[in-house]
Amino acid sequence: MRFQLIGVxxxxxxxxxxxxxxxxxxxxPDTCRELTAYPGIEEGMVISTCNRVEIVTHTTNxxxxxxxxxxxxxxxxxxxxxxxxxxxxxxxxxxHLFRVAASLDSMVVGEAQILGQVKEAYATARAVGAVxxxxxxxxxxxxxxxxxxxxxxxxxxxxxxxxxxxVELAKKIFGTLQGKNVFIVxxxxxxxxxxxxxxxxxxxxxxxxxxxYERAIGLAQKFDGQAIKFEDLYSTCDRADIVITSTGxxxxxxxxxxxxxxxxxxxxxxxxxxxxAVPRDVSxxxxxxxxxxxxxxxxxxxxxxxHVADRRKEAERAEAIIAGEVERFEARLHTLDxxxxxxxxxxxxxxIRQAExxxxxxxxxxxxxxxxxxxxxxxxxxxxxVMHTPITxxxxxxxxxxATTIVDVVRRLFNLQVKAKEAAVDRKDEVGTxx
Amino acid sequence: xxxxxxxxxLGCYFIGLVYAFVALSRTSDLFxxxxxxxxSMGMVFHFVSLTENFMSGQVAWVSVHNGESLLAFLSMTFFxxxxxxxxxxxxxxxxxxxVFFLTFxxxxxxxxxxxxxxxxxxxxxxAHIILIFTGxxxxxxxxxxxxxxxxxxxRLKSKKPTSLISFLPALEVIDQIGYRSLLLGFPFMTLGLxxxxxxxxxxxxxxxxxxxxxxxxxxxxVVYMVMVFTRWNSGWRGRRAAFLATFAFVAALAAWAANYFxxxxxxGAS
Numbered sequence: 001m002r003f004q005l006i007g008v009x010x011x012x013x014x015x016x017x018x019x020x021x022x023x024x025x026x027x028x029p030d031t032c033r034e035l036t037a038y039p040g041i042e043e044g045m046v047i048s049t050c051n052r053v054e055i056v057t058h059t060t061n062x063x064x065x066x067x068x069x070x071x072x073x074x075x076x077x078x079x080x081x082x083x084x085x086x087x088x089x090x091x092x093x094x095x096h097l098f099r100v101a102a103s104l105d106s107m108v109v110g111e112a113q114i115l116g117q118v119k120e121a122y123a124t125a126r127a128v129g130a131v132x133x134x135x136x137x138x139x140x141x142x143x144x145x146x147x148x149x150x151x152x153x154x155x156x157x158x159x160x161x162x163x164x165x166x167v168e169l170a171k172k173i174f175g176t177l178q179g180k181n182v183f184i185v186x187x188x189x190x191x192x193x194x195x196x197x198x199x200x201x202x203x204x205x206x207x208x209x210x211x212x213y214e215r216a217i218g219l220a221q222k223f224d225g226q227a228i229k230f231e232d233l234y235s236t237c238d239r240a241d242i243v244i245t246s247t248g249x250x251x252x253x254x255x256x257x258x259x260x261x262x263x264x265x266x267x268x269x270x271x272x273x274x275x276x277a278v279p280r281d282v283s284x285x286x287x288x289x290x291x292x293x294x295x296x297x298x299x300x301x302x303x304x305x306x307h308v309a310d311r312r313k314e315a316e317r318a319e320a321i322i323a324g325e326v327e328r329f330e331a332r333l334h335t336l337d338x339x340x341x342x343x344x345x346x347x348x349x350x351x352i353r354q355a356e357x358x359x360x361x362x363x364x365x366x367x368x369x370x371x372x373x374x375x376x377x378x379x380x381x382x383x384x385x386v387m388h389t390p391i392t393x394x395x396x397x398x399x400x401x402x403a404t405t406i407v408d409v410v411r412r413l414f415n416l417q418v419k420a421k422e423a424a425v426d427r428k429d430e431v432g433t434x435x
Numbered sequence: 436x437x438x439x440x441x442x443x444x445l446g447c448y449f450i451g452l453v454y455a456f457v458a459l460s461r462t463s464d465l466f467x468x469x470x471x472x473x474x475s476m477g478m479v480f481h482f483v484s485l486t487e488n489f490m491s492g493q494v495a496w497v498s499v500h501n502g503e504s505l506l507a508f509l510s511m512t513f514f515x516x517x518x519x520x521x522x523x524x525x526x527x528x529x530x531x532x533x534v535f536f537l538t539f540x541x542x543x544x545x546x547x548x549x550x551x552x553x554x555x556x557x558x559x560x561x562a563h564i565i566l567i568f569t570g571x572x573x574x575x576x577x578x579x580x581x582x583x584x585x586x587x588x589x590r591l592k593s594k595k596p597t598s599l600i601s602f603l604p605a606l607e608v609i610d611q612i613g614y615r616s617l618l619l620g621f622p623f624m625t626l627g628l629x630x631x632x633x634x635x636x637x638x639x640x641x642x643x644x645x646x647x648x649x650x651x652x653x654x655x656x657v658v659y660m661v662m663v664f665t666r667w668n669s670g671w672r673g674r675r676a677a678f679l680a681t682f683a684f685v686a687a688l689a690a691w692a693a694n695y696f697x698x699x700x701x702x703g704a705s
Binding site: 169171172173174175176264266267268269270288290291293295299302303 | 587594608668
């Protein structure tokens with residue numbers, strides 16, 4: 001396992017630095033080729049998003065000069081860049097990549113976009129042949145881990161902005177937002193944002209009422225909605241299932257009598273008021289009514305806060321999953337390391353056995369079938385007995401860090417050439433040099 | 436033998452019962468899946484039990500315990516239909532305990548309680564039983580839905596952050612479940628009562644309106660009708676609807692209990 005990773009993210013580097021490192025999509029294939037041509041790098045790929053630039057490589061000896069590559073590629077001076085870089089090797093690199101793919105390293109923990117971006121980067125690098133054996137395995141595993149984290153924890157489930165909390169609450173009330181109508185009372189930035197979220201989730205149409213009618217028209221046009229004169233607010237409001245209100249009125253504009261009116265006309269179908277005005281637009285006695293669900297800015301903020309806390313708790317569970325997966329991945333790679341050696345050790349001894357039998361066959365004379373079987377069993381038995389301990393040792397060493405050393409020793413002792421296919425790809429250097 | 440199958444079914448429903456209690460405090464996908472499988476298995480046993488009973492002769496069919504068993508089975512069927520449409524097991528919170536209780540009572544012992552009155556039109560009687568029990572089952576479900584509606588409404592109103600993570604479906608979905616079962620149950624209940632009257636008239640020549648069973652059944656029907664009407668006319672939901680549903684449910688229980696002291700509608704002891 002000679003993975004090496006270098007990069008910057010939203011935590012380590014300010015936007016100005018990330019901007020200078022960002023690689024446009026069209027340049028990614030070339031950068032990957034350039035990367036694999038760099039000394040000491042066998043495989044490599046680049047993940048470049050607005051929050052991070054990461055270079056993931058599998059190297060010849062675990063000590064490739066990735067910083068040097070960045071300096072050369074971006075023509076940057078070390079003093080401008082190095083303070084913002086993080087670099088991980090082997091296990092730490094695996095862990096970091098798993099965390100990135102599972103969206104634990106994201107600015108908004110749990111957002112789903114990053115996985116797609118990593119997948120695209122992987123596809124690009126694969127297409128130009130920059131990702132083959134080891135990195136291929138690493139990334140397939142990373143995608144599986146990300147999927148596992150998503151399905152076993154709720155890290156990606158709760159939303160974290162006021163607008164998305166509003167959407168979630170609306171869904172708790174109405175089930176689906178398909179065909180629901182939204183009423184914006186008082187055109188403002190935040191109500192516009194909330195409305196945009198609601199529309200994105202399928203709300204059917206939008207009404208806008210504002211003290212200044214022109215502003216209502218302006219906002220309504222943005223959503224293909226309908227502007228309503230402020231005087232007609234109470235007579236039309238019941239047509240909406242969700243009301244986003246943010247007027248600057250000094251008193252509540254929705255009071256109990258209005259609530260009763262609305263519900264009567266709506267045959268008691270519930271209404272959801274998102275009251276982001278301060279002071280509040282929905283009176284307390286109206287908010288208490290059956291069928292009226294009114295959330296003020298504090299209620300929404302509280303929901304957001306608890307979501308963030310929930311996510312943090314879920315993120316801890318996700319970290320535990322990742323820690324386990326890193327161990328498993330490492331163990332698997334090591335096992336893969338020893339398998340070719342075991343196979344060639346077995347082949348080697350089998351060849352010797354066959355050769356020895358052929359050599360003495362003439363001297364043994366004609367053997368009866370029973371005797372043939374006995375000779376086979378005898379020679380095979382000896383080899384199996386002798387091989388037993390070395391193979392067990394190799395297998396158990398696979399789980400420890402000394403695997404490579406032991407594999408080397410065994411190869412030297414038995415003068416083995418690794419023939420297995422995956423080994424040919426993974427270890428082309430070692431195979432090439434005589435041992 | 437039918438009793439043995441019924442007891443197997445009871446065992447399965449017990450898992451559902453445990454689920455109902457657990458689901459009130461926390462959400463577990465795995466557990467709701469287990470409960471669902473257990474419930475479906477229970478229904479298979481239950482169905483076998485009912486079929487064997489039916490095969491063994493129509494007289495046994497009209498015993499009290501078979502009635503309870505049939506009602507439990509129909510309630511489960513409703514629950515499954517709702518699951519198929521809405522993919523939610525939450526009505527189980529109410530349905531499972533009721534079903535468990537009914538099955539439990541039906542499974543405790545083999546009482547040879549039969550309808551003592553001489554009934555001349557068995558076909559009408561069977562129609563009466565099936566129709567009215569379907570009505571009851573729908574009522575149970577609608578009652579359950581109105582309780583869930585109250586819980587969900589309370590959660591949303593409390594604005595506690597935890598209210599967002601909950602096992603309950605959206606308020607309007609619960610509302611739809613309740614309303615649809617109410618609508619579906621009403622014609623069954625009405626036809627059930629009519630066929631009951633037919634049976635009574637053909638057996639006794641008249642309907643005794645002062646008999647507690649008939650009085651309570653009529654009361655239940657009237658409450659049922661008021662529920663459907665208020666809902667249809669003014670969209671009563673939440674507390675008021677729950678209040679009515681509880682009233683209808685109690686009336687239904689009373690009408691059921693009246694079997695034990697009605698002069699004409701009895702599964703009297705042999």
